[in-house]
Amino acid sequence: QQSEPIEVEADRLELDDRAGTAVYSGAVEIRQGNLQLTGARVEIQRNDAGEVSRLTATGERAYLEQTPVDGERIQGWGRTIVYHAAERRVELIDRAELHRGADTFNGAYVEYLIDRRLVEARADAEGTERQRVRMTLTPEQQ
Amino acid sequence: MTTAERLATPLVRRLALLLLLLALGGVLVLLTDRQPTPPGPVPQDEAGEPDYYLEQAELVRYDAEGLAHQRLNSPRLVHTPHDDVLRAETPRAELLDNAGRRWTVRGERGTLADQRLTLSGDARLNAPDAGWRLDTQELHLNTRTGHAWSDVPARFEAPPQHVEAERFEAWLEDERLHLEGRVHGHHPPARQ
Numbered sequence: 458q459q460s461e462p463i464e465v466e467a468d469r470l471e472l473d474d475r476a477g478t479a480v481y482s483g484a485v486e487i488r489q490g491n492l493q494l495t496g497a498r499v500e501i502q503r504n505d506a507g508e509v510s511r512l513t514a515t516g517e518r519a520y521l522e523q524t525p526v527d528g529e530r531i532q533g534w535g536r537t538i539v540y541h542a543a544e545r546r547v548e549l550i551d552r553a554e555l556h557r558g559a560d561t562f563n564g565a566y567v568e569y570l571i572d573r574r575l576v577e578a579r580a581d582a583e584g585t586e587r588q589r590v591r592m593t594l595t596p597e598q599q
Numbered sequence: 600m601t602t603a604e605r606l607a608t609p610l611v612r613r614l615a616l617l618l619l620l621l622a623l624g625g626v627l628v629l630l631t632d633r634q635p636t637p638p639g640p641v642p643q644d645e646a647g648e649p650d651y652y653l654e655q656a657e658l659v660r661y662d663a664e665g666l667a668h669q670r671l672n673s674p675r676l677v678h679t680p681h682d683d684v685l686r687a688e689t690p691r692a693e694l695l696d697n698a699g700r701r702w703t704v705r706g707e708r709g710t711l712a713d714q715r716l717t718l719s720g721d722a723r724l725n726a727p728d729a730g731w732r733l734d735t736q737e738l739h740l741n742t743r744t745g746h747a748w749s750d751v752p753a754r755f756e757a758p759p760q761h762v763e764a765e766r767f768e769a770w771l772e773d774e775r776l777h778l779e780g781r782v783h784g785h786h787p788p789a790r791q
Binding site: 460461462463464465466467468469470471472473474475481489501503504506507508509510542543544 | 729730755757758759760762764773774775776777778779780781782783784785786787788789790791
């Protein structure tokens with residue numbers, strides 16, 4: 458999964474070599490294997506080898522979805538979603554919400570480690586007002 | 600009869616003259632063989648009769664400080680007076696921007712009119728210093744402002760990534776590039 462290329466569809470791409478930025482905008486859809494990320498605007502950070510190290514999606518609410526072959530479907534929302542490609546780590550920031558199967562997590566900040574399926578939710582995040590953490594955990598059927 | 604007298608006889612003088620003529624003829628033949636190949640046919644162009652054409656041409660433009668900052672090479676440049684357009688075969692141009700960065704452009708055909716260079720047929724804008732290049736079928740470049748654009752599909756490559764789009768614009772001085780319309784990007788991810 459991790460080495461699969463990141464494919465982007467969008468209306469526009471703005472590259473600024475001086476600032477070192479690459480910004481896709483206009484109905485941006487990003488796919489990497491079974492991971493999908495959408496937003497109004499996505500900024501791409503690249504390492505020295507030109508590989509994508511980080512994607513920052515923003516929108517009314519940016520959206521993330523992962524449909525693993527063997528596991529629960531993951532859906533995430535946030536005003537900002539940051540995907541760290543090498544670490545396979547996702548940060549949902551501001552009106553953050555994550556659904557993992559039947560479990561749900563809400564707060565100002567939710568972090569999700571894709572390959573280890575670990576979730577951490579917080580009420581505080583930089584630049585946002587405090588948003589209480591709410592979790593709904595569904596007990597396993599006996 | 601002494602040798603001098605024998606040499607002075609009319610027969611010998613005639614023979615010497617003949618040998619001289621033959622030698623001269625040989626030199627002339629050699630000279631004509633080394634003439635440059637005759638120029639190609641006078642180009643007929645749909646834009647009308649050219650008033651001049653240049654072969655193996657290099658146009659160089661100098662900036663205010665007298666530095667050569669733009670160069671256009673073409674095996675054949677044709678100028679048509681009524682529209683004041685230079686038409687180039689397989690043109691290659693090299694530009695230096697204000698920061699001394701090098702840009703090159705090339706195409707199968709080109710026209711230069713009023714500082715606007717248009718390249719068509721496998722046109723390419725290359726930014727070696729920035730590490731990217733752009734391929735399209737028709738590329739426009741304002742050689743005064745350093746603004747390049749294309750209104751037909753273009754492919755941007757900055758290995759290992761590449762992006763396709765329906766149009767593009769670049770501002771060479773500002774190192775900014777804008778791709779638009781059904782943009783499709785292909786980016787390898789960083790690995791741990």
